[in-house]
Amino acid sequence: MLRFTLERLVGMIVTMVLVSMMVFLIMEIPPGDYADRYAFRKYSGTGIAITEADIEAIRHDFGLDKPMALRYVDWIGNIVLHGDFGQAFAFETDVTKVIGDKVWLTMAILFGTLLLTYLIAIPIGIYAAVRRASFADYGLTIFSYLGLALPNFLLALILLYFVNLWFGADIGGLFSTGMSDAPWSFAKAWDLIKHLWLPAFVLAWSAVAYQIQTIRATMSDELNKLSVTAARARGVPETKLLIKYPARLAINPVVSTIGFDVNRIFSELPIVAVVLGLTELGELLLNAYLDLDMYVAGAILLMLTFVIVLMNFISDLLLAWLDPRIKLGSN
Amino acid sequence: MADITDTCASMVTSTKGKKESAKEHKKRLKYYSASQWTLIWWRFRRHRAAMVAAAVLIFMALLGIFAEFVAPYGPTSRDTKYLDGAPQVPLFCDQNGCSWRPFVHGVSTKRDPVTLRAISVPDPEKRVYLTFFAQGEKTELLGFIPSKTHFFLLDDKRAKLHLWGTDDLGRDVFSRTIYATRTSLSIGVIGVLISFVLALIIGGVAGYAGGWVDNIIQRVTEVIRVVPIIPLYMGLAAAMPKEWSTTEVYFAMTLILGFFGWPTLARRIRSQLLSIRSEDYVVAARLAGARPLRIISQHMLPSFTSFIIVDLVISFPYMILSETALSFVGLGLRPPTVSWGVLLQQAQSVRVIEQTPWLFIPAIFVVLAVLAFTVVGDGLRDAADPYSDAR
Numbered sequence: 001m002l003r004f005t006l007e008r009l010v011g012m013i014v015t016m017v018l019v020s021m022m023v024f025l026i027m028e029i030p031p032g033d034y035a036d037r038y039a040f041r042k043y044s045g046t047g048i049a050i051t052e053a054d055i056e057a058i059r060h061d062f063g064l065d066k067p068m069a070l071r072y073v074d075w076i077g078n079i080v081l082h083g084d085f086g087q088a089f090a091f092e093t094d095v096t097k098v099i100g101d102k103v104w105l106t107m108a109i110l111f112g113t114l115l116l117t118y119l120i121a122i123p124i125g126i127y128a129a130v131r132r133a134s135f136a137d138y139g140l141t142i143f144s145y146l147g148l149a150l151p152n153f154l155l156a157l158i159l160l161y162f163v164n165l166w167f168g169a170d171i172g173g174l175f176s177t178g179m180s181d182a183p184w185s186f187a188k189a190w191d192l193i194k195h196l197w198l199p200a201f202v203l204a205w206s207a208v209a210y211q212i213q214t215i216r217a218t219m220s221d222e223l224n225k226l227s228v229t230a231a232r233a234r235g236v237p238e239t240k241l242l243i244k245y246p247a248r249l250a251i252n253p254v255v256s257t258i259g260f261d262v263n264r265i266f267s268e269l270p271i272v273a274v275v276l277g278l279t280e281l282g283e284l285l286l287n288a289y290l291d292l293d294m295y296v297a298g299a300i301l302l303m304l305t306f307v308i309v310l311m312n313f314i315s316d317l318l319l320a321w322l323d324p325r326i327k328l329g330s331n
Numbered sequence: 332m333a334d335i336t337d338t339c340a341s342m343v344t345s346t347k348g349k350k351e352s353a354k355e356h357k358k359r360l361k362y363y364s365a366s367q368w369t370l371i372w373w374r375f376r377r378h379r380a381a382m383v384a385a386a387v388l389i390f391m392a393l394l395g396i397f398a399e400f401v402a403p404y405g406p407t408s409r410d411t412k413y414l415d416g417a418p419q420v421p422l423f424c425d426q427n428g429c430s431w432r433p434f435v436h437g438v439s440t441k442r443d444p445v446t447l448r449a450i451s452v453p454d455p456e457k458r459v460y461l462t463f464f465a466q467g468e469k470t471e472l473l474g475f476i477p478s479k480t481h482f483f484l485l486d487d488k489r490a491k492l493h494l495w496g497t498d499d500l501g502r503d504v505f506s507r508t509i510y511a512t513r514t515s516l517s518i519g520v521i522g523v524l525i526s527f528v529l530a531l532i533i534g535g536v537a538g539y540a541g542g543w544v545d546n547i548i549q550r551v552t553e554v555i556r557v558v559p560i561i562p563l564y565m566g567l568a569a570a571m572p573k574e575w576s577t578t579e580v581y582f583a584m585t586l587i588l589g590f591f592g593w594p595t596l597a598r599r600i601r602s603q604l605l606s607i608r609s610e611d612y613v614v615a616a617r618l619a620g621a622r623p624l625r626i627i628s629q630h631m632l633p634s635f636t637s638f639i640i641v642d643l644v645i646s647f648p649y650m651i652l653s654e655t656a657l658s659f660v661g662l663g664l665r666p667p668t669v670s671w672g673v674l675l676q677q678a679q680s681v682r683v684i685e686q687t688p689w690l691f692i693p694a695i696f697v698v699l700a701v702l703a704f705t706v707v708g709d710g711l712r713d714a715a716d717p718y719s720d721a722r
Contacts, residue, residue: 022554268656286565
């Protein structure tokens with residue numbers, strides 16, 4: 001197990017290094033650099049004429065005139081050694097301050113969504129496999145097709161519309177008015193949980209559809225195994241039998257795709273956040289891109305990817321623990 | 332004919348020894364001599380949902396291709412007399428009796444007594460008839476054949492028919508949706524083609540070469556798969572200069588979507604190539620002195636072409652959804668280009684959907700297209716599986 005863990009750990013670190021390079025490249029793509037934008041921000045409208053030499057000076061101050069490889073080392077070095085993600089020029093402060101507690105909100109959404117996904121998908125998937133070719137099974141198949149076809153942001157719009165129609169309440173946002181700036185307290189956390197279900201449901205939508213299909217397929221395969229027949233012949237009660245043999249194995253593909261689910265959730269989060277008015281999350285990334293505030297965008301992209309890589313790592317370990325065959329296969 | 336595979340599959344297994352009629356014999360011979368693609372087609376035809384979905388897709392594609400003919404008006408032409416107007420349903424009957432020709436009621440502009448907004452009210456006494464294959468706005472069919480013929484228009488040239496209503500600028504939602512269908516589907520097609528070519532090259536090299544080349548390519552693939560795709564697309568799309576023309580943005584978008592769509596397909600090609608690399612017929616070809624490119628294209632690829640096609644069809648929805656999502660938040664295509672995402676951008680808030688729900692119609696197209704591609708993909712997957720007959 002130790003060797004397996006170490007192998008995966010090294011793999012994770014290599015992936016992270018490559019990812020950070022890619023994120024850095026993306027930050028470099030927009031035309032113009034930080035110095036141009038800094039000068040534009042600082043002096044536009046002040047009437048002070050800016051010369052090429054001034055921008056050159058700013059560039060030198062920030063170390064932007066160094067070759068790209070060196071700048072990458074500076075950037076990633078500051079992140080790893082000091083936790084310093086650079087300057088968020090649109091806010092004129094550190095990126096760390098801008099992102100700050102939004103990291104925890106994102107994680108709250110992520111885990112809320114994952115929990116909801118598995119709570120819905122696992123029992124339903126197992127049920128559909130056991131009651132194969134029943135009315136409920138066909139209904140679920142149609143639902144999961146719809147889950148794959150209806151994009152989350154459209155679902156969010158439709159839900160907002162109907163909630164508004166039926167309850168007349170505006171349920172967008174992550175906090176009630178006045179709560180978002182309040183210091184953290186029990187009341188605020190409860191408020192967050194009350195608002196969390198809608199984004200969590202919307203984000204879980206397609207993941208649930210996908211996972212139901214996977215679990216149903218694995219479960220159906222497992223149900224035909226001889227071990228199940230043998231257990232049935234021994235007279236093991238049906239519920240106990242289902243849980244002990246096929247269901248235990250049907251969980252494996254779910255565990256192995258945790259990383260994909262996190263990826264999907266993060267992928268959809270910025271768009272859904274715009275629709276649901278979760279200003280705390282999506283808009284920051286969106287505005288960072290629109291304003292070309294690339295240090296903020298880079299930091300967010302890097303953190304999201306880091307969480308995905310970490311979850312991949314955890315899912316690998318979990319899977320090896322659940323299904324020892326995998327560990328043997330890798331050695 | 333449709334049941335030919337059924338009959339033959341059962342014959343193979345169960346009717347041995349029994350005497351068969353001349354007709355059955357002929358059928359069986361046909362089954363045995365049918366090519367791989369004919370068999371796939373026969374099996375696909377049995378999948379009713381997939382056939383319906385394929386029909387929907389073909390219909391949508393035709394709508395898009397002949398957008399200039401189907402759409403009564405241009406995507407940007409305005410009807411200032413009918414702003415935020417509700418859909419007009421062609422009728423055959425009203426309180427003044429029935430007619431063989433469909434008609435709509437004429438509209439007149441009034442002020443809303445409460446909000447004082449200018450609103451268009453149908454005038455039930457005034458009938459305007461529809462004509463088909465009518466002469467209207469000048470357009471260019473397929474982008475180069477000048478034509479004035481439209482599928483349907485109103486008799487009265489001053490009035491305009493808005494089947495699905497209008498937006499706040501008085502632009503016809505029906506026409507815009509038809510034009511958007513062309514843009515969105517074509518972006519999907521080009522994006523999928525680009526990622527297909529990339530996947531073929533990258534997966535081909537990795538799978539054929541193996542060893543350290545494969546290792547490096549696997550690492551890079553892993554990195555691209557691990558980054559959340561929409562935020563990544565957002566970053567690249569945001570980098571497009573603001574002064575780019577709509578055509579440039581369009582091609583940049585297809586490139587962006589295509590350049591990151593290859594990992595899944597490349598993985599599939601690689602693993603298939605790796606698994607058949609040591610098959611006897613491949614080794615034989617190598618010993619006979621065939622060059623790598625020939626071995627890959629002539630001996631290895633044909634053995635799993637059908638799976639590649641399935642994967643291609645399945646990757647369409649991702650392209651279409653990504654484009655829609657990006658345009659929806661204003662990072663993808665930009666007006667005056669119309670795509671489903673650009674159109675839905677107008678329906679971003681609950682208030683808009685409450686007041687002008689017809690702006691949400693393009694969403695139905697998105698869902699329908701994605702659903703159809705998924706169902707066709709499933710049908711193809713079953714059809715491409717050579718063992719599905721035996722079951």
